Amino acid sequence: MSLISFEFLIFICITAAAYQVCTKKYRWIVLMFASVIFVCCAQSILLTLLMALQITVTYAAGVAIARSRERQLIVSGKTIMLLAVLFNIGAMIALKDINFFIRPLILLLKSCGIATGVHVVHADAPMGISYYSLIMISYILDVYWNVTNAQKNAGRMILFSAFFPVLTSGPFIRYRDIESSMYAGNRITYLNLTQGLQRVLWGMFKSMVISGRIGTIVDTVYANPASFLGFYQFIAYMAFVIQLYTNFSGCIDIIMGICQIFGIEMPENFNSPFFSTSIAEFWRRWHVTLGLWLKDYVLYPLLKSKAFRKIGKTAKAKYGKKWGKQAPLFTGLMISWFLIGFWHGGSWNYIWGCGIYYGILIIMGQLLEPQFVKINSRLKINRDSRGWKTFQRIRTFIIFSWGLSFFRSYDGLIAGIRRWGYALSTFNPQIIFNGSLLKLGLEPTDVALLVVSLVILLVVDTLQFKKPVIERLSELSLPARWTILLALLFFVIIFGQYGTAYNAASFIYEKF
Amino acid sequence: MGETKKKCIKIIAFCLIALMIFTLVFRILWISYSSGSYREFYKEKDNTANVVLIGTSTIRRDWISLEAWRETGYNYFAMCSVAQPLPLIKYLMIESEKTQSPDLYVIDLRSMSLPGGSYVKSGDIRRVTDNMKISANRKAAIDDSLKFAGIKTSNGNRDYYFSFMYYHSMWKNISLSNITRSSVYKGYCLDSVQTTSTATTASAMGWDHNATPTMPAINKKYFDELLSYINSHKLKVLFLIPPMQFSEEDSGRLAATVDYLKAKGYNIYDANDHYAEMNIDFSKDFRNVHHMSQWGAQKFTKVFAKYITAHYNLTKHVNASETAQWNKAYADYESALKSRLK
Amino acid sequence: MSREEIYGELNKVFQEIFDDDTLTVNDSTTSSDIEDWDSLEHINLMMAIEEAFGITFNIGEVTTMKNVGEMADKIAEKIK
Numbered sequence: 037m038s039l040i041s042f043e044f045l046i047f048i049c050i051t052a053a054a055y056q057v058c059t060k061k062y063r064w065i066v067l068m069f070a071s072v073i074f075v076c077c078a079q080s081i082l083l084t085l086l087m088a089l090q091i092t093v094t095y096a097a098g099v100a101i102a103r104s105r106e107r108q109l110i111v112s113g114k115t116i117m118l119l120a121v122l123f124n125i126g127a128m129i130a131l132k133d134i135n136f137f138i139r140p141l142i143l144l145l146k147s148c149g150i151a152t153g154v155h156v157v158h159a160d161a162p163m164g165i166s167y168y169s170l171i172m173i174s175y176i177l178d179v180y181w182n183v184t185n186a187q188k189n190a191g192r193m194i195l196f197s198a199f200f201p202v203l204t205s206g207p208f209i210r211y212r213d214i215e216s217s218m219y220a221g222n223r224i225t226y227l228n229l230t231q232g233l234q235r236v237l238w239g240m241f242k243s244m245v246i247s248g249r250i251g252t253i254v255d256t257v258y259a260n261p262a263s264f265l266g267f268y269q270f271i272a273y274m275a276f277v278i279q280l281y282t283n284f285s286g287c288i289d290i291i292m293g294i295c296q297i298f299g300i301e302m303p304e305n306f307n308s309p310f311f312s313t314s315i316a317e318f319w320r321r322w323h324v325t326l327g328l329w330l331k332d333y334v335l336y337p338l339l340k341s342k343a344f345r346k347i348g349k350t351a352k353a354k355y356g357k358k359w360g361k362q363a364p365l366f367t368g369l370m371i372s373w374f375l376i377g378f379w380h381g382g383s384w385n386y387i388w389g390c391g392i393y394y395g396i397l398i399i400m401g402q403l404l405e406p407q408f409v410k411i412n413s414r415l416k417i418n419r420d421s422r423g424w425k426t427f428q429r430i431r432t433f434i435i436f437s438w439g440l441s442f443f444r445s446y447d448g449l450i451a452g453i454r455r456w457g458y459a460l461s462t463f464n465p466q467i468i469f470n471g472s473l474l475k476l477g478l479e480p481t482d483v484a485l486l487v488v489s490l491v492i493l494l495v496v497d498t499l500q501f502k503k504p505v506i507e508r509l510s511e512l513s514l515p516a517r518w519t520i521l522l523a524l525l526f527f528v529i530i531f532g533q534y535g536t537a538y539n540a541a542s543f544i545y546e547k548f
Numbered sequence: 549m550g551e552t553k554k555k556c557i558k559i560i561a562f563c564l565i566a567l568m569i570f571t572l573v574f575r576i577l578w579i580s581y582s583s584g585s586y587r588e589f590y591k592e593k594d595n596t597a598n599v600v601l602i603g604t605s606t607i608r609r610d611w612i613s614l615e616a617w618r619e620t621g622y623n624y625f626a627m628c629s630v631a632q633p634l635p636l637i638k639y640l641m642i643e644s645e646k647t648q649s650p651d652l653y654v655i656d657l658r659s660m661s662l663p664g665g666s667y668v669k670s671g672d673i674r675r676v677t678d679n680m681k682i683s684a685n686r687k688a689a690i691d692d693s694l695k696f697a698g699i700k701t702s703n704g705n706r707d708y709y710f711s712f713m714y715y716h717s718m719w720k721n722i723s724l725s726n727i728t729r730s731s732v733y734k735g736y737c738l739d740s741v742q743t744t745s746t747a748t749t750a751s752a753m754g755w756d757h758n759a760t761p762t763m764p765a766i767n768k769k770y771f772d773e774l775l776s777y778i779n780s781h782k783l784k785v786l787f788l789i790p791p792m793q794f795s796e797e798d799s800g801r802l803a804a805t806v807d808y809l810k811a812k813g814y815n816i817y818d819a820n821d822h823y824a825e826m827n828i829d830f831s832k833d834f835r836n837v838h839h840m841s842q843w844g845a846q847k848f849t850k851v852f853a854k855y856i857t858a859h860y861n862l863t864k865h866v867n868a869s870e871t872a873q874w875n876k877a878y879a880d881y882e883s884a885l886k887s888r889l890k
Numbered sequence: 891m892s893r894e895e896i897y898g899e900l901n902k903v904f905q906e907i908f909d910d911d912t913l914t915v916n917d918s919t920t921s922s923d924i925e926d927w928d929s930l931e932h933i934n935l936m937m938a939i940e941e942a943f944g945i946t947f948n949i950g951e952v953t954t955m956k957n958v959g960e961m962a963d964k965i966a967e968k969i970k
Contacts, residue, residue: 042706181950212954226555331929336949339933361934481720514558522566526573535713 037077039204039290040244040534047074048294055298056224063221067199067298068191074200078163086131087162091197093123094172098179098186098193105182117180121173128169131161133382164203166379166548170329172197175211177333184212192219201291205284205545207305208325214300222299231506232296237524238496238505239289242282244532246489249482251279256477258444261455266462269455271473273437276444281309282493284323284545303328308501313428315397318436326379330372338368366399373398380548384449389442397435485531577715577722578678585735586679589627589644596870597648598622598862601735602640603656605630606790609742609839610819613734614878615846616853622862623874624853626735629675633668634659635696635770636676638777639689643680645781651862653778653785657816661755661794661802664767668697678711696770733881738842743888745841747831748793754820755794761804771805775812784860791819791826791848793837817855819848826851842885891969896943896962903938907931917959943969 037043051070055063075084097120104113129136145151175196178184187193196218202209222228257264257272264272285306295302305324312318319327338344344364352360370392377391417424438456445452467473474483499505509517585608599622601607607628616624627640637655644650673693680686690708694701707713763771778785787809794802809816826847833844840848856862891899897915905913908926921927927935936952939945939961945968955961 042703178950181948183950183954226559332949332953336933336952340937340949340952345937365930365934479720518562518565521562522569525566526569529570530573530577530716530719532716535707535717 037074039287040240052224052297058221060221060223063223064195064219065191067218068195071195071198071200071203075163075198075203078203080160083160083162086127087165087168087198090124090127090169090172091194093120094176094197095187095190095193096120097176099188101176101179102186102188113180117176120176124169124172124176128165129382131159131165133378134159136378136382164548167202167206167208168197170208170333170379171202171210174208174329174333178210178212184210184215187211187215195219201294204291205287205548206325207288207291207303208329209302213303217299217301220299224297224299228296228299231510232293234506234509234521235293235296236290237293237521237528239286239291239293240528240532241286241489241524242289242493243286244528244534246486246493247279247283247286248533249478249486249489250275250282252477252482253473254279254444258455261451261458265458266460266464267467268464268472268476269441269459270434270437271468273441273459274434277433277437277440278490280440280443281306287545308497310433310497311429311501312432313425314401314432315394315435316401318432319394319398326376330376334375335368335372338371339364344368362402369399370395380443385442385445385452388449389439389445389452393439393442394436397439489531574712574715577712577718579715579718579721585629585732586627586640586676588732588734589625590647590681592625592648593870593873594647595649596623596865596867597625597644597650598865599624599652599654599856600641600644600648600650601626601628601654601656601788602632602637602644603628603654603788603790604632604658604662605737606658606792606839607656607788608735608737609835610790610845610848611852612736612845612849612881614736614874614881615849617734617874618878619850620853620857621864622853622857623865623870624734628656628735629672631662631668631672632656632659632676633672633693633696634662634664634767635692635773636673636689638770638774639680639685639692640676641774641777641783642685643683645783646685651784652856652860653783654788654856655785657787657789657802657805658792660767660771660805661798663797663801664696664764666698668693668699670697670699673697673699674708674711674714677708692770696766733884734877736845736881738881738884738888740888741835742845743842744835745832745843746834746836748834748837749830750823750828752837753791753793753823753834755789755802756796756799757803759796759799759803761807762800763804763808764801767801771808785814786856786860787814787816788852789816789818789820791823791828791840791844815859817852819852822851842888891966893962893966896965896969899942900939900958900962900965903935903942907935907938915958917957917962919958920956939965945969 037047047070051066054070055066058066075087097116100109100116101113103109104116109116175184179186187196196209196211196214199209199218254272254276257268261269288305292302292304303325307321307324309318309322312321344367347367348360348364351363355363373391373395374387375391376394377387377389380386380390412419441455442449442452445455474480478486496505499508509520512520601611601613601624603626605628607626608630611624611626613624613626616622627644637659641653644653673690677686677690677693680689687709690705694705694708701707777783789802789806806816826844828844828847833840833847835841835844901914904915904924905911908924908931913924921932933952936947940947943965945965947964951964955964
């Protein structure tokens, strides 16, 4: 069920009521049953069983690794860890990205003259597989590295692995961080309820009012790229970033708000990303938990491995101390970025646009840092000034949008590159001023509404950058606070895109 | 305890304020499809209606309840809208039976002559169901009408049950008419076009009695349900063929209906046979071939009301406040008519 | 090894990694105290410490140490 559907609302109300009346000790069981029901309603039995299989393997691995520390087992803890991690990776790839491997295989067979009659494999993946698989891997590794206890209770393991808010769009939770609040059975307090609902409302504003509307512009330009050259492309890329941001962070806000109601502490996934002054900083503020996961579970293990130490030593010996550090780091980064791209989708448009493109930019940024400092001092630019920071932010936003344009490139990598070509083929900034933007699929009333909504978004995100808006809200007087909340509530109720007048708004990151 | 109480009060107060604003917003965004007669019906005092007429736009334009009341002293009310889908007749009768016990129901047979199925649009259904009070009956009315029209919704008819899901998108079309409420005169539509006329002839009016009787299966299904409801509740019903021109196809469906009803012993009043009695002036009394003008409506109403009172026992309601209410309603209608005719 | 000796070695490693001969650390030093100590330098730092003391951290330890004090504790444990 979609997060913004009527059914989900009823589901949450019933779960919350059951949760609250339950005694503290058993509240987590309510959440566990709610998660199980949620999963079973969302997909076929087969997919649920596949999910259960992954969870069982992870659970058993965790228990076994913990036991291997106490006494000798048939296989070492390390072997168990490797097998369990490989199983989860394999399951995720097999169920989600199998075509990445099958397509070239089919082409290869074709070139050998063997016709398979198959183009792609249509496989349905269990919901949230991209999220819970990585969470399972992080759990196994944390148990192996002895930074967290293994969860011996099967029911608690189910709750952690299949927690229904997380299955929709993340974030990537870590067992060690969530253990205390997930099973604590914290009662629903007035503060958590009101602040949680405020957060849900804000998430609904972003996803229901802005996301779909600005998506129409993106759809129009993407459907017919050859007719929209130059700045049209620029605008479409930037519009897509906003569409994805409002859609994804809106969904996350709803998830976080719900978790706050149940008193469960979750890691933030977005941290005012558009205030980033560089691509590196951007990815520390956008989809934060994904970046952290890759750093802790891919990059660090790679850098610490013998192979990479060797690369470092060789580079240091040949090219000096600096390259001794940079060579393994850049290699590790490129691998990580390839994986980030691959996680977003097992096809080259994602691998390039959500991965390697950013990896190259970050590495270039580091390599050319001394040159940039020189240029800035020669042009007498004050790097701490507001003006320069604003320039950096806009520049970062535009550069980021060019990569993400491939995320939207459902027609593949080549089509995406061709789109870049269209963008660079004409120089037509005048379209911003001559009303052409009103012809991109939105009526003037919708455009006006979109502008107003984006202004609201900008204001709130700017305020959030300095101090959390929910804190600011609670400092206002009651009439002021209620006026703002009621205004926002009715803004969503009236202008939100729901009902048959619109297509059902779906969450983009739910397909992961 | 004081703190918890304060918090509960805050939550309830917030919800109440939100609800109040919501009803206001809902009212403003509502598009009444210019037929509020269903909602006006709920305002009638219980057990005061003598005759309830249910039908399409012909009733809406040809029958003036207030003139009939003036003429005969009985209370008539029309529940009608443009292209009212056939299945809804039964549900409107059920709705009416909740608060009224009329001596007679008059059912417009035009509904039976219309094609049904895909001819029925969502707007035709909404004209009625959006104005009904929320009840199990309304849900059943929505489900059956959508089935009749073959309309499949993507979310289980929820947009019809909770019509706000549809109306909230009307902010783009908001106009003054959303906020100003047009008056409905016990089901009669007195707007600017009602006082216009088109010249026509007697031969152009009526229906082809020789048309091949054809009743589509889906129409028959719902018609049977209506008749069984009427029978099981022992309601007195008079079927009306309104004064209008029926096409050849519509005549065929009408002929089948008439045969069917006659065989079951129901009464039918064909207004097209009574033009002489009504003293119809064919140059002025019709607005178009389907609807009468104000002048034609006055004539038809007089004659039909007399027929009803002559053939059916209507209970006299003697109630001072009721009479006063109808007096006022008539006065409003009269002044509106005067300003139209200026 | 005594705690002072550990810190003596640690200071050397920190000075080497962050290219600052005057740098010293104590129990409460964290990454926010040293400008260049970001997540990418962190792993280099940890590897350098491993080499200096002849010990190994696992990744979990690398990412969960909150300050230099905890680092020194862990080093002391592993040297034994």
